[in-house]
Amino acid sequence: MARLDAVLFDMDGTLVDSEKVWDVGLKELARRYGGELSTPARTRMIGTSMAESMDILHIDIAQPWRDPEESxxxxxxxxxxLFAAGLLWRPGARELLAEVRAAGLATALVTATRRNLVEVALGTIGAHNFDVxxxxxxxxxxxxDPEPYLTAAAKLGADPRRCVAVEDSPTxxxxxxxxxxxxxxxxxEVALTPPDGVVEIDSLERMDVATMRKLVAGRAAA
Structure with missing residues (x-):
C-alpha cells in the first residue's frame, strides 16, 4: 500500500475565506481608477497570478495602459x-490542518499570493503549521502550471504522486x-469541473487523514 507522504494546501479560498477580502481591494482599486470591476472579470482572476489579475482588471475597466506594478x-x-485585521477560516479547514499535523505528516502551503501578503496571512493560519x-x-x-506543486513536493523530499493537494479554484x-x-x-467562489481522478467535496468538514491515505493507496492500486 502506497503511503501518504505530505499534504499540500492552497491558501485563498481553501484554508481561509480571503477571496472576499480580495473582492474589497480589487473593487476599491477599480473605483480608484474611475471604473467598476465586473463580476465575470473578478471570477476570471480567482487563482491567477497578480500580473494576470491586473491585466484582467485594466482591460475590464478599459484602461489597458495602466502600469501593473503600480496597481x-x-x-x-x-x-x-485587511489581512492584518484577521482572516476567517473556511469550514473544517483549521480542524483538518490540525489533524494532519497531529498525524505527523509533512505539510506545505502552496499559493499564488505573493510572499509579503502570505506572511501577514500566516498570522492567522500559523507559520508553524507548514514545513514549506x-x-x-x-x-x-x-x-x-505544475511548478508550484512540484516545487513544494521537492522541498519536502516527497513524491508528488504520494501527496494530497487541497484546492478550491480551477487554476x-x-x-x-x-x-x-x-x-x-x-x-x-466558483464552480469546478474537475478532471478525472480529482475528488470534489463540498466542505473540508468531510475530509480527514484516513480518507487521504485511502485516496493515495487507491491511486497506487489503480
Missing amino acids: VRWLENRVGE VVCGDEVGRTKP GVASAHAAGCVVVAVPC
Missing part, C-alpha cells in the same frame, strides 16, 4: 491592511493535477 503595489498595501511555504512570486510559472486544481498529486477540490 499591484496599491492593491497589496490595501489587502495587507511556496508563494506566487517564488516560482517561475505559477498556477495553473489550482489544474496545477496540482498536472504535478501528479492526488487532488481534493473544495469549491469556494
Whole structure:
C-alpha cells in the first residue's frame, strides 16, 4: 500500500475565506481608477497570478495602459491592511490542518499570493503549521502550471504522486493535477469541473487523514 507522504494546501479560498477580502481591494482599486470591476472579470482572476489579475482588471475597466506594478503595489498595501485585521477560516479547514499535523505528516502551503501578503496571512493560519511555504512570486510559472506543486513536493523530499493537494479554484486544481498529486477540490467562489481522478467535496468538514491515505493507496492500486 502506497503511503501518504505530505499534504499540500492552497491558501485563498481553501484554508481561509480571503477571496472576499480580495473582492474589497480589487473593487476599491477599480473605483480608484474611475471604473467598476465586473463580476465575470473578478471570477476570471480567482487563482491567477497578480500580473494576470491586473491585466484582467485594466482591460475590464478599459484602461489597458495602466502600469501593473503600480496597481499591484496599491492593491497589496490595501489587502495587507485587511489581512492584518484577521482572516476567517473556511469550514473544517483549521480542524483538518490540525489533524494532519497531529498525524505527523509533512505539510506545505502552496499559493499564488505573493510572499509579503502570505506572511501577514500566516498570522492567522500559523507559520508553524507548514514545513514549506511556496508563494506566487517564488516560482517561475505559477498556477495553473505544475511548478508550484512540484516545487513544494521537492522541498519536502516527497513524491508528488504520494501527496494530497487541497484546492478550491480551477487554476489550482489544474496545477496540482498536472504535478501528479492526488487532488481534493473544495469549491469556494466558483464552480469546478474537475478532471478525472480529482475528488470534489463540498466542505473540508468531510475530509480527514484516513480518507487521504485511502485516496493515495487507491491511486497506487489503480
